[in-house]
Amino acid sequence: MEFTSLIFFSIVSFFFVSAHGLSETESLLKFKKSLIIGRAGALESWDRKNPPCKWIGVLCHNGYVWGLRLENIELLGSLDIEALMGLKSLRSLSFMNNKLKGPFPEFKKLGALKSIYLSNNQYDVKIPRDAFEGMGWLKKLYLEQNKFSGEIPMSVATIPKLLEFRIDGNRFTGQIPEFTHELNMSNFSNNALSGPIPKILSRMDQKMFEGNKGLCGKPLDSECYSPYNISPEHKASSKKKSSKFFYIVAAVVAALLAILIILGIIIMLCRRKRNKQPLLSQEPGPSSLQKRAGIQEGDKGQSSCHSLKPTTKRMTHTTKLSFLRDDKGKFELQDLLKASAEILGSGCFGASYKTVLSSGSMMVVKRFKHMNTVGTEEFQENMKRLGRLRHGNLLPIVAYYYKKEEKLFVCDFVEKGSLAAHLHGHKSLGQPSLDWPTRFNIVKGVGRGLLYLHQNLPSLMAPHGHLKSSNVLLNENYEPLLTDYGLIPMIDEESAQELMVAYKSPEYLKHSRVTKKTDVWGLGILILETLTGKLPECFQQADKKSEHDMASWVNSIFQGEWTQELFDQEMGKTNNSEAEILKLLRIGLSCCEVDVEKRLDIREAVEKMEDLMKEREGDDDFYSTYASEADGRSSRGVSSEGINFSWNDSSHQGIK
Template identity: 30%
Template sequence: MVSLVLLVLLVCSSSVVVSSLNAEGYALLSFKQSIYEDPEGSLGNWNSSDENPCSWNGVTCKEEKVVSVSIPKKRLYGLLPSALGSLSDLRHVNLRNNKFFGGLSFELFRAQGLQSLVLYGNSLSGSLPNDIGKLGYLQTLDLSQNMFNGSIPTSIVQCKRLKTLDLSQNNLTGSLPNGFGVNLVALEKLDLSFNRLNGSIPSDMGNLSNLQGTVDLSHNLFGGSIPASLGNLPEKVYIDLTYNNLSGPIPQNGALMNRGPTAFIGNPGLCGPPLKNPCSPDTTGATSPSSYPYLPSNYPPQSDDNRGGKARGLSKSAIIAIVVGDVVGICVVGLLFSYCYSRICIRNRTKDDNVYGFEKSRKGRKDCLCFRKDESETLSENVEQYDLVPLDSQVAFDLDELLKASAFVLGKSEIGIVYKVVLEDGLTLAVRRLGEGGSQRFKEFQTEVEAIGKLRHPNVVTLRAYYWSVDEKLLIYDYISNGSLASALHGKAGLVSFTPLPWSLRLRIMKGIAKGLVYLHEFSPKKYVHGDLKPSNVLLDQNMEPHISDFGLGRLANIAGGSPTLQSNRIASEKPQERIQKSTSSEVSTIISSTNLGSHYQAPEALKVVKPSQKWDVYSFGVILLEMITGRYPIVQVGTVEMNLVHWIQLCIEEKKPLSDVLDPYLAEDADKEEEIIAVLKIAMACVHSSPERRPAMRHVSDALERLAIPTD
């Protein structure tokens, strides 16, 4: 009898110890197992030892039933499991701004009580399952900023409680389902922009009387006429139909009246008010592609500073004077250096030094009296003097080899001098001097430069090593041999002729720059922003592949301290990089003026907002696209008035200038590429939208460019 009681107690006690996680918990654990990366440990407390998942991060329960899974912006990388569909009481899923990839399983829609599904800002792809129509309680569906393709499921019209539908910035095709406007009358927000939807706009969309804000159908392939029934939408609704293939007269009723031309730009076949393109009696809605570029001058709205008067910038005479002054200044400094070096320092040179043109100095020894400093000057305790730090296992050179190398001045910008350095074994590098400054921020500099050194992409210049001392900071990059995109587009100063880039090559360069930016924005460790993108910062290699350069340079210069702009005007010979002499060889390229055009690549909000955003880079990229299409600088002279390139294009489009008036004359032989050029022009105008929120992400810009024909050499 005692043995029987002990056996019962043993069984009872063991049943308490054994895990009793319920079925919903195991369903969520399968979700966790499908996550390959969780860098922030967001799912760290999802453990099988719990009785239920109600205490887990991102999980909300009601009466011990999971009703919500919300884990946004946690950089989760993995597949979206179908097991979520087994959560019978699930009402809300929010996994926005992560890195989920793969398709959207139809099994997810077994959770038929789902009220909101928010998955925007991931990398999900494939078609949308038709089972979406089973979600009769669905009120919010946001799948924007992904890579979904195929058509919008016809069953979506069964989701009659839907209030928010955002499918923008995907690759969706086909026409809108029948009954779209009849069944989805509860819709309050509708955004289908930046897809490839086609067909006509359903006339029943005028029934969506609950819509608010902006109804965005822009950047698609909708054709035919604008249905007059759209005027039945609430008058406060803004209808964005820009950049489609719509044609015919614009209806003048209700919500379509008094909208201004900005709601209709990018549709070559539209006519009538508010456009300046009157409808002819026999209007068919079709026009030649060459009549495309029309865009009102108030899109984006111009600030008062940019209307009528000269855009801020320097005159040509001022630019020439500054360039000449820079050249003369560097020559004078070079002569002074040569005199001092030959008269006072030459006795300290060894035979090896004479071969490579450098004075070798060990451990900060001050041998050249011209530039002697107080020998009591010391570095921070944590900084090793004259230490070259490799950032790549393939770096096989050391500081001594760098000092002995032949060196030539490549150019000067507001952030120091850039040298071309050829090592004894023939390896060529680019060395940028950041200038002088204190050592108090060394750790910050080290952290930043080593993070940049980890970036590896075919379209981003690689930082190979760096050098730090209290007086000098050097960045050692791969040398890109074919100069900058600015020189390829406009030629080099002093050269009368140059070989213009054909359209096929320009398109390939555009695609490469876009890929590099996508990498920086989405796949680099910190989702970086370049912040200063312009043609002079895009270098071309021997195969004319683009490489984005000067990334993170402004921040590094700021951390390094000093005044790079001033100090880059001085080339001394005491410290290692100062012994990289200014060469009189013909290999010295044009010095880059520190004046001038860079600000015209910056987004309008950059003047007001301190912290840069990725949409700044999108705007800059758009200006570069316009420059590559037109062959013009970012400042255009129109009579006696200067205006920036974006506003000039808008003016040309408003005045219905033919494409030939806008196009770079060197592209005249590429007339058969007119459709591609117009497509790129549309992409560019989307990128330079005055509102950052309305600009596409670089991923979608890159996708749009990739859909264009692959250029053939």
């Protein structure tokens, strides 16, 4: 009896272990076996020697597989979705930029999926009407740039949590189905759709419907007509002629009235502003720092004369801040509004204010525009995700405030200001330039922070998305702190394409897509800016599709050897540092490869900088020189080569 029980227990244990330990491995290997992989060795790491969480393209959480990201590896044929049914924690699938075709995958067998990315493949089939039935958790569905035909499946419109839906660049026909709720982001352009646009989508940008000759209704300019109320052509023509004069007169009168009303409102608001200057309602024009530095951000917002007083007054009585950190003393929005405020700068997303609380703590409040289309649930979910981030090279968000027409971020004030101000505004501010060791330490820290974002925000294609020198602040030890990260899900698409750095990358300008390596391109441009001391904006052409940028300029000058005209002469050098500077320059150029396939990924870029750091640590002459200079940061030092060093000992807040 005991022997029988022992056998039974062993069998049960075997199946339990299989279900929890081996099923994911077996499922993935079965799925791999069904794939036709055009790029040799792309999934070479998929074997039993390593756990699945260490395989390329496999994303894990708490030891379980939650996502597959098999992009740009020339996958051919069709997908065997049944092989993935053993992955109980699977939430995300991305097969973008491959050559997949065949029948539409049966994703509905994976009912817990939250995101599906099939963009840029070769599907040329009709999608079944019930293809997405039962997928109650699906939030993101990307099917653009294929050859899908037939009608948009009705099951898409009934997905309860769907937030993002793209089918642009296909061959869909028929009408757009009636969605049960608004979408945060969608694109139906460049298909063969016809009929009226559903009312729930009428507030979207009309660009999202372009390329469909048969569509009508808002937001397009073409009206929808019923066959029962279309008048004969000659009657309509005569009616237009008879009433044309009256329409013109009415339009002129209405325009004049509107102009008079607007002028009256502007005059009233300007008078109110002169009489009263409420906290956080100052005009987000250029700060005193910007005027002294003589710098103007390329993406600076337009100034206006309106006051924020009505908004702030309403917030005082009806709102509370949502805190993301417990290590900070709690304060209320009223405390911020009552405190003295100083405008630090006005960037592409809004103005930033420095406030001093009654406790003496200095905080920065950033008021965001371009977020009005973000729903409460998605905004709060994304903020909680950002609040969980903890890294020495990220400026944490202390608290936030959400309202449909108002979004505020509250962060600690960083005394030394931005990298942009130190690189380009130090002369006007009467400050010394950053030396080579400090610059290298800054870009290395930026790389580390970027790698952390990519590891902890894997669901975002560009976890930072807006990396530039004005979004890198420097603490008292000149360690970099990244700001404005993780914003892409919260910025409306049109504004993101116009303002965010990720959408100025070569892959977006050429192919209208952002990849996991887009942030690496931003890091490369930042490295080149730090070494050359030149503003990237100086190389941008009026034609946004132009490939002429800072990287192409550096490539045109750099011939593999030291070139005096290429580097910022105020950077200075330490003993034998030319080789190190050249190595960092090559890393920057490798991050700026136009071909995404040839570009380094973020881990490779950071590892190369870490290797360069180790080489420097092995150079005793360098460190003895650097240590002696570091002791004299408040004065000007001279290296053994007779080169002056300029150490930074003054402080200011950088341009946002």
